[in-house]
Amino acid sequence: MDFTKRRQFLKGAGMAAAGAMAGSALPLDRWSRYGFISEASAQALPLEGKEGLTVLGDRPLTAETPAHLLDDEVTPVARHFIRNNGIVPTDMSPDSWTLRIDGLVDRPMTLGIEELRQRFEVVSYRLVIECGGNGRAGFEPPARGNQWTHGAVGCSEWTGVRLADVLKAAGYQETAIYTAHEGADLHLSGTPGKLPISRGVPLKKALDPYNLIAFEMNGGPLHPMNGAPLRLVIPGWPGSCSQKWLTRIWLRDVVHDGPKMTGSSYRVPPYPVAPGEFVPEEDMRIIHAMPVKSLITRPQSGLSIDTRELEVAGHAWAGDTEVARVDVSTDYGATWQAAELAPPHNPHAWQRFSAKVRFPAPGYYQVWARATDSNGVSQPFTPPWNPKGYLNNSLHQVSVRVV
Numbered sequence: 001m002d003f004t005k006r007r008q009f010l011k012g013a014g015m016a017a018a019g020a021m022a023g024s025a026l027p028l029d030r031w032s033r034y035g036f037i038s039e040a041s042a043q044a045l046p047l048e049g050k051e052g053l054t055v056l057g058d059r060p061l062t063a064e065t066p067a068h069l070l071d072d073e074v075t076p077v078a079r080h081f082i083r084n085n086g087i088v089p090t091d092m093s094p095d096s097w098t099l100r101i102d103g104l105v106d107r108p109m110t111l112g113i114e115e116l117r118q119r120f121e122v123v124s125y126r127l128v129i130e131c132g133g134n135g136r137a138g139f140e141p142p143a144r145g146n147q148w149t150h151g152a153v154g155c156s157e158w159t160g161v162r163l164a165d166v167l168k169a170a171g172y173q174e175t176a177i178y179t180a181h182e183g184a185d186l187h188l189s190g191t192p193g194k195l196p197i198s199r200g201v202p203l204k205k206a207l208d209p210y211n212l213i214a215f216e217m218n219g220g221p222l223h224p225m226n227g228a229p230l231r232l233v234i235p236g237w238p239g240s241c242s243q244k245w246l247t248r249i250w251l252r253d254v255v256h257d258g259p260k261m262t263g264s265s266y267r268v269p270p271y272p273v274a275p276g277e278f279v280p281e282e283d284m285r286i287i288h289a290m291p292v293k294s295l296i297t298r299p300q301s302g303l304s305i306d307t308r309e310l311e312v313a314g315h316a317w318a319g320d321t322e323v324a325r326v327d328v329s330t331d332y333g334a335t336w337q338a339a340e341l342a343p344p345h346n347p348h349a350w351q352r353f354s355a356k357v358r359f360p361a362p363g364y365y366q367v368w369a370r371a372t373d374s375n376g377v378s379q380p381f382t383p384p385w386n387p388k389g390y391l392n393n394s395l396h397q398v399s400v401r402v403v
């Protein structure tokens with residue numbers, strides 16, 4: 001992190017430069033005014049502690065990470081993307097935070113963060129969170145919504161308690177089939193009590209032992225824009241299932257129908273459609289596991305090199321399953337070469353791949369990567385078009401000029 005630049009930046013924004021610099025204790029009171037501050041500082045404030053992100057929008061704040069800044073095996077807090085749907089809560093203090101577990105449970109509970117730590121086993125996992133709309137910018141004709149390119153994805157190390165353990169302790173009932181998640185952020189209209197987003201997952205997925213109710217990110221506090229002080233992490237499914245600023249989980253005997261669960265939100269047609277084709281809303285189906293995908297994080301696209309050999313590297317992940325292989329091509333898919341592929345650090349972590357490629361002659365090249373999951377399903381060459389522009393897992397490519 002370039003501290004000098006950041007200090008100047010903060011001065012420019014008319015703010016004290018102390019405090020957040022150390023990077024450990026984030027000054028929550030300063031962040032928390034987001035949503036109630038002038039437009040000039042609206043962009044600057046929430047991005048404190050973030051580095052190199054591309055802001056797509058500021059109301060709500062959405063920011064993605066350029067592919068070459070996602071090279072780390074564990075995504076640094078500063079480089080984890082931000083997808084807000086509403087106005088960030090004003091109070092994120094961990095000491096007074098409570099989580100309510102209710103609905104179809106035998107023992108409804110209200111738990112503080114310290115209580116969660118005491119009562120349940122605390123575990124740390126590296127877990128991929130990817131926005132369901134990541135890659136939307138690649139659709140033609142364009143799909144409305146945030147025009148994410150490749151960087152609405154991250155794999156940080158999350159520490160917390162297992163969602164499954166908490167649901168078991170609450171005694172989920174036989175009739176419960178779906179979770180419903182609520183957070184403390186507010187609808188953009190500012191209407192008190194109106195939620196911007198409340199999603200859920202089938203109980204079967206909720207009981208996956210790798211879902212966390214997380215209170216730490218990479219061994220420190222959660223970043224305010226990533227859901228401090230408490231969030232869900234439901235890896236492998238659209239990021240929207242991972243409720244930030246988590247206040248309540250209730251169990252239901254119907255498919256949850258909260259904001260962004262219904263209509264065409266996070267839904268795709270169950271059959272392939274032509275680009276631009278109209279799909280009736282009642283045909284749209286809720287997205288479950290995310291498809292197999294890979295991202296080239298090295299080299300940065302646009303590189304010029306004066307050697308014939310180059311190390312290509314990145315990550316691959318595959319929703320609820322594992323990546324079995326990654327192949328790379330430097331000739332538009334005419335020939336392929338197997339990359340080295342590491343096993344995941346734990347289930348639902350992304351997997352590192354790398355390959356040494358050779359360029360036969362000077363010129364312009366595209367390097368492509370293509371991952372295949374353990375079911376033998378590979379990434380498509382062309383984004384499978386759908387009305388809301390979800391699940392673009394087509395091949396990532398970077399360009400290289402050999403001089």
Ligand SMILES: Nc1nc2c(c(=O)[nH]1)N[C@H]1C(S)=C(S)[C@@H](COP(=O)(O)O)O[C@H]1N2
Nearest residue numbers: 081082083084085131183226239240243244
């Ligand atoms: N309370 C709340 N939780 C939320 C959201 C939100 O707007 N409010 N956005 C969701 C979406 S759409 C995504 S992709 C992820 C993004 O997590 P991140 O911002 O920490 O990267 O958070 C999810 N959880």
Ligand SMILES: [Mo]
Nearest residue numbers: 131132239240
């Ligand atoms: Mo998302």
